[in-house]
Amino acid sequence: MAASSSQVMLAMALLAALLSLAHGIPKVPPGPNITATYNGKWLDAKSTWYGRPEGAGPKDNGGACGYKDVDKPPFNGMTSCGNTPIFRDGRGCGSCFEIKCDKPAEFCSGQPVLVHITDDNEEPIAAYHFDLSGKAFGSMAKKGQEQKLRGCGEVEIQFRRVKCYYPLGTKVTYHVEKGSNPNYLALLVKFVGGDGDVVAVEVQEKGKYNWIPLKESWGAVWRIDTAKPLKGPLSVRYTTDGGTKAVSPDVIPEKWKPDTMYVAKY
Numbered sequence: 001m002a003a004s005s006s007q008v009m010l011a012m013a014l015l016a017a018l019l020s021l022a023h024g025i026p027k028v029p030p031g032p033n034i035t036a037t038y039n040g041k042w043l044d045a046k047s048t049w050y051g052r053p054e055g056a057g058p059k060d061n062g063g064a065c066g067y068k069d070v071d072k073p074p075f076n077g078m079t080s081c082g083n084t085p086i087f088r089d090g091r092g093c094g095s096c097f098e099i100k101c102d103k104p105a106e107f108c109s110g111q112p113v114l115v116h117i118t119d120d121n122e123e124p125i126a127a128y129h130f131d132l133s134g135k136a137f138g139s140m141a142k143k144g145q146e147q148k149l150r151g152c153g154e155v156e157i158q159f160r161r162v163k164c165y166y167p168l169g170t171k172v173t174y175h176v177e178k179g180s181n182p183n184y185l186a187l188l189v190k191f192v193g194g195d196g197d198v199v200a201v202e203v204q205e206k207g208k209y210n211w212i213p214l215k216e217s218w219g220a221v222w223r224i225d226t227a228k229p230l231k232g233p234l235s236v237r238y239t240t241d242g243g244t245k246a247v248s249p250d251v252i253p254e255k256w257k258p259d260t261m262y263v264a265k266y
Ligand SMILES: *[C@@H]1O[C@H](CO)[C@@H](O)[C@H](O)[C@H]1NC(C)=O
Pocket: 033, 085, 088, 089, 091
């Protein structure tokens, strides 16, 4: 069925409105990268939110870090997309921030809440931008004012990098990604305490001494392609942004399977 001319006109008017809206967003250059420094200073940022009001965002099961189930413990939906200097091309995945808002004073509690970076948002609306889950955005509100605060859509916040603390019993978790095989291993690393973000991942075959470096793939996923098949069990060593190294001995068993989660013993 051919569209009537009025439908075409409407579509064109909508397109023009969208384009002017897009052009109307002032481009703000991103601020310097936020690395693992904990000087306690609060910086200014813009915050927005997306998804369901009480949800972890529409990407409960994904996002640019590749984490799944971000609505479940230990993230509990307290998640955020970061812009360029916060997401840092995936390196910021898993880093933790305290955020708070003071204005509007009738809705904002001014009390800091902790969020985990699980996704990316590159809209150039501020030097620092947190696009929060509905739950995280609402949690900056005074009790009972969550919905009113969400109604503001966008609020100015203060933020600072903090160390990640997970509930007792939460261990570093490695997800062997789909498609992995003895010549190609892709590992998603999550629930790293302390700095939270990972800047290097290496594996070691049982009984060997050398550590084999993995490459950054995307988000929190690290990968290696190797002509010589990797033989499990594999120990994994990761380095955080602050330079902390930790080893998960034999965490990937001899008969590992793709699309499977392996939890560090310690
Ligand atoms: C910011 O982080 C990204 C991703 O890690 C990196 O490529 C870039 O070089 C960093 N920029 C600065 C100025 O350190």
